[in-house]
Amino acid sequence: MSTAVAIVATALVVVALVFFAAGTAGVLRFPDVYNRLHAVTKADNVGLGFLILALVITSPSALIAAKHIAIWIFALITSTTACHLIARAALQRGIEPWRPR
């Protein structure tokens, strides 16, 4: 692995960490389940994307890179579905979306 690739990969991981940190802060600080879901799924999907990108550019073969991308796509599908199901269950149980006072 050349130094340039290593620097780019490190930068991508740092960007990913920023998104993960933002998502975590959202889960801890946002007022209701819908806002928290928004924060965690959106930020974590993007963060995971950057992390996967860093792994792809450092992976030793195209096959391994393709597997990494497949992991990201499956994570997108499952986290979107899980987010939808949790929000739906919350709505069905009558949890009112938060409104600023």
Added chain:
Amino acid sequence: MSSVEIYGAAAALSFGLAVYGAIAARPVIHKLVSLNVMGASVFLLLVAASARPPAAPDPVPHAMVITGIVVTVAATGYAVALIRRMEWERGSGVLPEDAAPGGAASEQPGGGGRERGEGGAPEAENAAEGPTEEGRSPWPGPPRG
């Protein structure tokens, strides 16, 4: 301080915490969660104690732990079936000997129900624990709270 020692200590501490949970938690399902943590801690302890880096990891404990994980999920599945059965029969997820210190109405969704007679052993145990709300009133009571 090596990673093996760090994980060994973590396994011992998690095991101790889970022992507390298995004894002190009152809902049986909470005890079951604690028992699962105990099991995972034992597996971690086994692998950490057998690891001798930089030597290659020992595959025999790994295989034992995989066997253990599968047996644990089988036992947990059966325990979950028993807990559901108990809740269906008794209307409560708490064992009679773990009866609430101060009235258990809120722990029995929808007012709760129990198949045993009022003069049965569980009530006698409740009475022995002190004047609980459940022990005094004819049971099942009306929904409270």
Added chain:
Amino acid sequence: MATEVTGALLALDVVLAVSLVGCAAALVATADVFKATVLFIVFGVMMALVWGRLGAVDVALAEAAIGAGITGALLLGAQTAQPARRRGAAARGREHTFQPATPDDAPVYQPARPSRRVAAALAAAAVAGVVLLALSRVPTRHPGLAPILAPHMPDAGAENPVTVVLLSVRAYDTLLEIVVLLAAVIAAWASAVPAAPKPEPPGALLAAATRVMVPVAVLIGGYLLWRGAAAPGGAFQAGAVIAGAGILAAFAGVELPRRGGAGLIRAGLVAATLVFLGAGAYGPARGEPFLHYRGGAAEGLILVIEVVATLSIALSLVGVFMGRPPPRTPERTGGDDEFG
């Protein structure tokens, strides 16, 4: 450079270990059973990372799929709405009533009596102390069991040492483990409660995701199974991934075929036990011990056992999750069929 990497990894170890203990402490301390269950799933995922750090990739796969995934689903499933046979309901002439589990009327458990909590804390401290003491006296210079395994490796029929231990050297353990799974399914089904009313269909997005993810999960299961001969993976990890697909399909409302589905499931549940016993008889047929297969036939036998075991393990895990047998005649029981 090398020491910097070691230092960074050591920091990762400390963070993971502290997270593990923190999860254990939080899930024990909370009075909310749902929260404890979610923390247990987090604990399982952390554990999978720890297995990776300890070089136990086979165990990491099993922990993520079974320890966190299937066990988490089982524990959450135990807290969903279910019917309750109640005295009051019976008096009103109904066999059982529906007992909803919503945040508002979910039971709030009070802590145990102080005397019990003190006793539990003393027991926990004593156990943790003894384990730490024992751990400090584990001999650091021993060769482990790998040298005993090494002579069996060349003609065992697989290259992944964990697979060799599971399916050749200690095949007895694995046979009994599969019997334990089967026994758990039978016992769980024998104590089943009546099915809850069928919930409304969970929506188009879950159905669409299920159509994508179930084939993918089956494919990943097959991959794990095939790779397990030479690399981390194998029947248990594969079976757990496929079981996850089965649970997902059941959630999405996929139903069994009208005829024959229940019988096929029962046949699949016992298939691994029967095939494993049959493979075990290969040794006695050649004048060797039970479950003894080496050399030319070993690879084929291990492959057959693993394929059938994957099927049975997946069905068993879905079976205990469902908690009740599939109805033999769907025509008669009508809407009670929720075994997907």
